[in-house]
Amino acid sequence: MDWSLPDYKSQTSEVRARFEALKARPVMLDVQGLGKVFPSRKKSETVLKDIGFQVHRREFLSIIGPSGCGKSTLIRIVAGLEQASSGTVKLENTPVEGPGPDRGMVFQNYSLFPWQTVLGNVRFPLILQGHGASIAEAEARTWIDIVGLADYEEYYPSQLSGGMRQRVAIARALAAKPKVLLMDEPFGALDAQTRSKMQAYLLEIWRKVDVTVLFITHDLDEAVFLSDRILVLKAHPGEVQELIEVPLPQPRNSAHTLTPEFLAVRRRLDELIHPQGDDDAEKFEMLRLAPAGDEVL
Amino acid sequence: MKIPGFQPRKPLTGRQKWILTLLSFVLPVGLWSVVSYVPFVWHPVILVRSVGGSSALEQGERVDPAFFQAENQKLAAEGKPLAAGLRANPIFLPSPGRVFEAFFKAFTTPPRRVGDPWLAESLWHSIQIIFWGFFLSSLIGVPLGILAGTYGFFKGLFEPFIEFFRYLPAPAFGALTVAIWGINDGPKIAIIFIGTFFQQVLVISNTTAKCDTTLLEAAQTMGARGVRLLSSVVIPSVLPDVYRDQRILLGWAWTYLIVSEVVGTSSGITFFIDQQAKYREYANVFAAISMIGLIGIATDMVLGWLGRFFFPWRRLEGKEA
Ligand SMILES: Nc1ncnc2c1ncn2[C@@H]1O[C@H](COP(=O)(O)OP(=O)(O)OP(=O)(O)O)[C@@H](O)[C@H]1O
């Protein structure tokens, strides 16, 4: 069936101008020839192979790919939590070695400090950076305000919902003033409604704060809705399939998810992630447990 | 019908908990009362009330029933007055009433021999031994455990030797500790230290190793490194569990008390119990033993309560403090 969607590569002049402006910006994150091999006793496993891409300042770049293709490994290498086997990661032309506050990270499981309140958590990076207690507190409050949790300052993480916890995690990561915000499936554990609210929140925050976002997801709609560009990986070994420019203007709102451009990109991602229509139910040989001819057709 | 308390992993209501707590004490004390007060249950000996014409029996003595009967038959044959007696329990099992009485009188009863310590003094001495042994052990053991649980270097360096040493029974060091520290409190504290320390390092190291790695990673991406990771992330994250471990270890330390108190000169509650047993005051023995139990459980309850105060977030997570 032909849904007569536009080519996902065609861009309006407005969008094209936007991408030109984006690419004219300095490169914030430069990944070249990145490879990762996990050695094991039997045979070593190549998880990532020759990954290369650049993220420009204040860009929102998503990485998607099938489960196990090495997305988490990739973002952990960028964060400095994992060592690359080959290739380089440069932040503003400086090779990264080990983790540092210039690359903040938000994890899927929130990883908030359970012994500290919301305020304590968000204050943590500020105190690490040597701010005095009162300045750190005031600044932490600003970040808590930005993520809309001013009334929950004194709550412990366990008293918050998943969405609120993730907002605290974002506030805490941003309070360290990172140049790049790394997010590994941050909304993966949230229900659909909370998730779409959080997406809107994130875009809003990203607009207000000078930060470049590298975002991992396996949710195709989420990737299209949020991103300027989407890096599509394939599995075994993890390699770049395509770098897609999302032909939608920013700022985005939920209406964009129904535009032909959105759906065109969405369909393209589907083709890349699930090749040759493997969702074809007819192929399954399945035991019949309901009488034949009883279906509602 | 659903029997309360028999659904897997379902917590009891407050009322059910109280009833069971009560029962857990009432049942053993009840059993003890039955054995003590119901005459035909057990009561294997005869308590001699009056000796009659016998010269072999003594008033207040507990004798074998067969011997008592044989003696009475002999008296009957000789035409002498018969001895009278009651069936009774052996002297080492006093009745609950006698023990409760001893318990409440214990602190006001002066020692039989002038110069011997009062019960309160004995207990206080024991508590001091435990305190110093456990305190010194914790002072070194907890930091070492935390280091070993965090850094591979310390784990590799400490744990093999400690694994070996913890199999050496603490009482085996009695003679050695006396040779080093003399006969007073030194060796006693040392025994408690030896009994606690090696387990402590391993237990705390194990607990510390359970610190959630993603918390460490999150802190690293915010710029924490080195000792800061230890002080700002590892320690606060494992502190409630270390605290719980310490409560359990303190219980273990008590089990080394009796051993330590017979090292060198006998002292503390052990000396008190020994003396009472010598005087055959078994009610006092039971009272002193249950006092140890009470002190133990009271300490643990206070520590548990303090734990809830120190670590308020634990209860919100539904975890024991
Ligand atoms: N520490 C490790 N040692 C050995 N193999 C590893 C290690 N970490 C990851 N892997 C392997 O690397 C591959 C990629 O893992 P990774 O977690 O990066 O995938 P992912 O794309 O994030 O998957 P998902 O979408 O399920 O989160 C997997 O096959 C995994 O088994």
Ligand SMILES: [Mg+2]
């Ligand atoms: Mg992953």
